Amino acid sequence: MSEQYCEASPLAVSEHEEYIWMLQLQQPEQIVQHFELYKFDAEPELSLLKMSIRNVIEQHPDLNSRFIFSEDGNLNKTIDSSFDLGIQTLATDTNQLEQRLSYFKNKPWNAETDPPLNALIIQTEQDILLALCLHPILEESYQLNNIIEEIKNNYNENQINSTQLQTILLETSEQTASSPTLTSNDQNHDQKASNTLSQNEICQIILTEFRNILAEPEMTAEDDFFDFGGHSLLATRVIGYLQNRHGIELSFNDFFKSPTASALAQYASLKNATTQLNSHVKLEQAPLTFTQDFLWQAYSAFDFSPIYNLPFAIEFQDQIDEEIFFQAFHDLVVRHVGLRTLFKIEDEKVTQSIAPIASLNQYKWFWSSNESQGVTLAEEAAYKFDLSRELPIRIRFLKNANGQQTLSFLVHHMVIDEWSLNSIMSDLETAYYARSNQQTPQWDTPANSIHELAISQQKNGLNPEHIQYWKNMLQGATYGLELKNPATSTAQPMLEPKVEWLELKFSPETYQSISAFSRLHHSSIFSVIYTAIISSLQKTGDLKEIVIGTSASGRTDPYFFDTVGYLTTMVAHRTQFSPEQNFAQLLEKTSQMLNESMAYADIPINHIQKALGLADDAGLIFDVYIHIHSNNALNGAFKTPQGDVQYRQILPERNESMFGLHFEIMDNLINDQHQLSLIVTYQAHRYPTALVEQIGEMIQNILNELNRK
DSSP states (O other): OOGGGSSOOOEEOOHHHHHHHHHHHHOGGGOOOEEEEEEESSOOOHHHHHHHHHHHHHHSGGGGOEEEEOTTSOEEEEOOTTSOOSEEEEEOOGGGHHHHHHHHHHSOOOTTTSOSEEEEEEEOSSOEEEEEEEOGGGTTTOOHHHHHHHHHHHHHHHOSSSOOOOEEEEEEEOOOTTSOOOOHHHHHHTOOOOTTOOHHHHHHHHHHHHHHHHTOTTOOTTSOGGGGTOOHHHHHHHHHHIIIIIOEEOOHHHHHHOOSHHHHTTTOEEOOOOOOOOOOOOOSEEEOOHHHHHHHHHHHHTTTOGGGEEEEEEEESSOOOHHHHHHHHHHHHHHOGGGGEEEEEETTEEEEEEOOGGGGGGSOOEEOGGGOTTOOHHHHHTOOOOTTTSOSEEEEEEEOTTOOEEEEEEEEGGGOOHHHHHHHHHHHHHHHHHHHTTOOOOOSSOOOOHHHHHHHHHHHOOOHHHHHHHHHHHTTOOOSOOOSSGGGOSSSOOSSOOEEEEEEEEOHHHHHHHHHHHHHTTOOHHHHHHHHHHHHHHHHHTOSEEEEEEEEOOOOSGGGTTOOSOOOEEEEEEEEOOTTOOHHHHHHHHHHHHHHHGGGTTSOHHHHHHHTTOOTTSOOSOSEEEEEEESOTTSEEEEETTEEEEEEEOOOOOOOOSSSEEEEEEEEEETTEEEEEEEEEEETTTSOHHHHHHHHHHHHHHHHHHHHO
16 A cells, blocks of 8 residues: 555645536536446456556555545645445346446535545356446546556456456446536436427426426416416526527517416427537636626726625524534535636736635635624725725625624625525525535536626627517607606706615505406516506506606526526616506416517617617616515525524615616515515606605505505
């Protein structure tokens, strides 16, 4: 046994090893192990074969190393003689051989507990076989053809008789992480729909996607998607998965009109599935995505001020372990590369690069409550990031006089949007539970990065058909907002407008009536409240038409549904009013417009305005913005062995707004009860408080009237 293999010795990892370790952590389905299966021309002596494999591993200790992420934030390669060697024996029938080999090739690999090289000696009723698996983390230094040659040489040197051991290669798999194949699970899931699918088969495929996305295995084909917690973003997932995995096309309008699997199957059209396996390369540096570029232009126009800080804050109802929380959030920073992205300007071009895991301890991004005495949430919210030198997050614990803990979760908008919060908080709960049990979190899904999207967009460009869709909708529209009050002129906005806000709270009964009305009219809660808002504005200003801004997730590709990053697009919708239209008719028109536009919502607003012939400095074409916060991820609980730690969001101060009127629909489920409200933030020098209160009262009256209907 070599001397270096006698005791634990942490070693630095190579750049390649760190990259593959990260890929294994974030996207395990992209890792394909090198595999070879050998047959011997003469039956070998099993004990000597095992010894020969062991000798080769001891001569090359890397083959039995472990990759361990230390508490100080370093990835180390550790070698220890106490580690189990990856040598196994198996006796099996020939008819079970394929299944056993499949498991050996595809079993999950844990960098902390499993060796990079595994050997399986198989005895069947006819032959003795040797299967070798080499993890690509060592592919720069080792190849299986060299390893098998060393095993044969060692065997032949130590045998007593003169018969030389010879091998016959039966099977090989020389795919790498950059050219992945579908696993058997993927092949089952990525079934292509053909024109021979019956309506019943389509129904079952749709139902399976419903069950998977909603985590409702008991759903039936007659159950309403929205009765089981479904909403528009989840509907986007279903539509994307059906198209990409099965070649089944559905429109958003059909989805809202017929939200059961059996009904939707009647509207489905069949095309070839468009599943694409992304070829992943090392992304140390990438350009900005189209949406990031739009945000960066606005960010730089404000002299890189804190205006695009997102100052989230939560308070804990119970005591939380700050050290475990740090470990858990560190797991997230490792997993989601957007949270450790730096932005550089070189030759007037902005690029984003990933801070290596090994260098994370060089950045200060976490402060315990002991380090935060005298610091306030407001001070943290106003922090000015230097995104070229520091991570775009600041996690700080605060304590009040009674010892209650508050968390300031400050993150820059360049690396996160509201949809990302769901992924972050879900992963944080998973990581906190694992760390509270002294375990490393295991992730069920990969964390696909926005850097991959940036590379793809750079290659493919914007979709010209999508740009034309928005141009057709908005050409010749009346931009901005002019109400009867003379103060609402959009001609002379202030550089630092005075901002006020008010909140409209709705009773549980009103929520139920809005929900029932939306289903009756094949719509959504968002569309109903959106229609109530524009109807109130129309009556207030006697408007012929209005352009409204709203948010779209920007996640039109299912591959990036759970990506943490700024993918959100601002989109603008034009509504033209008719005097004879009642509320239900306006709702139908609005719902169709909103639903139809989702498929085109990957175009940032600056490109839409450029297509309309507007100058870069023309400002936004809308002065009113409406969007919804549904099932706020900042309300929840961390599970621990000792019980749950409840947390609730602290609403941020609203003292800045880039919109004249900003309507935020808040739909949260707290203690199994829906809490619905509408927060209106407004530039008070243009929209006086009395006028905004009048508009708010009209909105409430419209929604209350639905209850009576």
